[in-house]
Every structure is written in structure tokens, then in C-alpha cells.
């Protein structure tokens with residue numbers, strides 16, 4: 098086996114030939130990691146009729162796209178995808194491989210990691226390159242895999258020093274997607290699909306697709322409510338405000354547990370990660386598990402009766418007061434403006 102290259106790979110998840118948003122976020126982060134390592138950023142794309150999508154990846158800094166295009170790969174299926182990605186990683190030994198922490202990424206990454214005996218950390222919230230001294234050994238340029246641990250009470254930095262390939266899954270919305278500066282010259286390396294008997298063990302018989310009722314992940318303005326909203330009726334005020342502002346409504350886990358909102362609106366460590374331009378936190382204490390899902394928002398406004406609430410440590414605009422009163426005032430003021 099060759100010595101590992103300093104290459105950073107991103108597994109590009111696609112549906113119907115369109116790359117998932119998280120893949121662009123990972124390419125943007127991967128570009129910086131590759132620069133630090135002096136390696137090359139490469140994308141791994143499997144699918145059918147996805148050659149056009151391959152070109153889009155250059156915009157985010159991929160210098161090479163490893164493409165396997167075949168009808169058998171049109172839909173994600175565990176067996177062929179894990180086998181092919183595992184074989185590629187085993188043969189080419191990149192330094193780092195990144196996957197989205199999506200349903201697909203969470204299925205694929207552990208299989209590839211175990212097949213190739215690589216290190217893997219799930220649900221990272223940050224990735225850095227650093228030198229580490231561990232058990233009297235010095236390691237250069239390790240991937241620091243950073244994520245909340247122990248119920249979110251600490252932020253742990255995890256390393257996998259004794260394996261050549263280090264892998265991580267990262268949730269959607271955690272890294273910022275940014276196109277590379279200037280035109281990136283890239284090349285598509287098309288690899289043949291060689292069938293294996295196990296590939297057809299699972300077949301996709303039918304597909305059903307349902308539109309999500311909320312657009313929370315992509316809303317430019319998020320009005321979020323916590324347990325401090327007090328009642329379901331008060332929580333309803335947030336929907337009115339969000340509608341006026343052209344935003345969407347999110348909730349803390351305590352608000353979901355209290356029945357104020359459904360669990361698909363939960364933001365935080367065990368919910369969604371959002372990065373809107375404006376996040377209005379209403380009756381939210383600011384627990385670390387909630388902050389993990391929203392603290393990278395462009396602007397944070399917090400409303401809380403307790404001046405010592407931790408949410409005030411991370412907000413840009415603090416309003417100390419009763420949330421129902423403040424929201425009523427907001428709604429009246431916006432209605433007045435819109436008249």
C-alpha cells in the first residue's frame with residue numbers, strides 16, 4: 098500500500114443528480130483543510146447521469162472529481178456505495194474523508210471506516226488541523242475532530258492518530274458553504290463500475306417523496322421559542338411574527354417536550370443546525386445543547402426576563418422583559434410599518 102497522500106476527500110451525496118447542500122459545505126471546509134495540509138481537495142461522486150453535477154463541484158474548490166456513473170448507482174444503496182467508496186479509500190489512501198451526517202452519510206461512513214480500518218468521528222461541529230503530543234508520541238497535522246460529548250456538557254477534541262485515514266461526519270448547516278475564489282481548474286476522473294454479487298441484494302422498488310412542511314434550514318429569519326413562552330397560545334405568537342417577517346419558527350427541546358412545537362422544529366445538538374441571517378430567541382435560556390444548533394446565526398436577538406440568562410452571552414441584541422409583551426410590540430410595530 099502506498100504512503101498516504103495529504104488529500105482531503107468529500108463524499109458528495111446526490112439525489113436525482115443534484116448534490117446535497119451539505120456536500121458544498123464540506124467542500125468549502127475541505128478546501129481549507131487541504132490548503133493547510135498541502136494536499137488536494139477531491140470529491141467522490143457516485144450516481145447515474147451525474148456528469149454535469151461533477152462540474153459544479155469545481156466551483157467549491159474540488160480539483161478532482163472521482164466519478165462512478167452507472168445505472169446501478171442511481172439511488173443510494175448501502176452495498177454498492179460502501180463497497181466502491183471503501184475500495185477507493187483503501188487503494189488511494191487520502192488523509193481525510195468527510196461525509197454529511199445525513200441518513201446516507203451516517204449509513205455509509207461507518208461501513209467505509211470499518212472496511213478500511215480508518216478513524217471516524219460522528220457529528221463533528223468543527224474540524225481543524227493540528228500537531229498533537231499523545232502518549233509520549235508527537236503527531237503532525239492530525240485532523241482534530243471536534244464535537245459536543247457527555248450529553249453536550251463538554252466540547253471534545255477527538256483524534257485518531259494511529260490510522261492513515263481520518264474520517265468525520267458533519268451535520269448540515271454547521272460549516273459555511275463558500276465558493277472558491279477565482280476559477281478552479283479541475284478534472285473528472287471517471288472510474289468504471291464493476292458489479293459485485295452483493296450489490297443487488299437490496300433493490301429500490303418504489304420511491305415516495307414528501308415535501309417538508311417547514312423550511313427552517315433555509316429560512317433567512319428564524320423566530321425561536323423556548324419553555325419561557327409559557328403556553329401553546331403564546332407560542333402561536335411566534336408563528337404570527339415569523340409570517341410577518343418572512344421567516345420560520347424553531348423551538349428548543351424544552352418547548353417541544355412541553356408540546357408547544359413539533360420535534361421537526363427543534364434546533365440544537367439533537368435537532369437541526371440553522372444559520373439564518375437573523376435568529377430571534379424568545380424565552381430561551383441558552384443551554385449549550387441549544388446553542389450548538391444556532392450560535393453561528395448572522396445576528397441574534399434574545400428576549401428573556403432573566404438578565405443573567407446564558408443566551409445573553411452570545412446574542413448581539415438583548416431585550417430583558419416579558420416575551421409575550423415584547424412579541425406583541427414587535428408584531429404591532431411591523432404591522433404599522435407594512436401599512
Ligand SMILES: Cc1cc2nc3c(=O)[nH]c(=O)nc-3n(C[C@H](O)[C@H](O)[C@H](O)COP(=O)(O)OP(=O)(O)OC[C@H]3O[C@@H](n4cnc5c(N)ncnc54)[C@H](O)[C@@H]3O)c2cc1C
Nearest residue numbers: 323324325349350351365366367368380382387401402420
Ligand atoms: C443530550 C442532550 C441533548 C439535548 N439536545 C437539545 C437540543 O437539540 N435542543 C435544545 O434546545 N435543547 C437540547 N437539550 C436540552 C437543553 O439542555 C435545555 O434543557 C433546553 O435547551 C432548555 O430549553 P429552554 O431554554 O426552552 O428552557 P429553559 O432552560 O427552562 O429556559 C427558559 C427560559 O425562559 C425564560 N423565561 C421564563 N419566562 C419568561 C418570560 N415570560 N419572558 C421571557 N423569558 C422568560 C427563563 O428566564 C429561562 O431563561 C439537550 C439536553 C441533553 C442532555
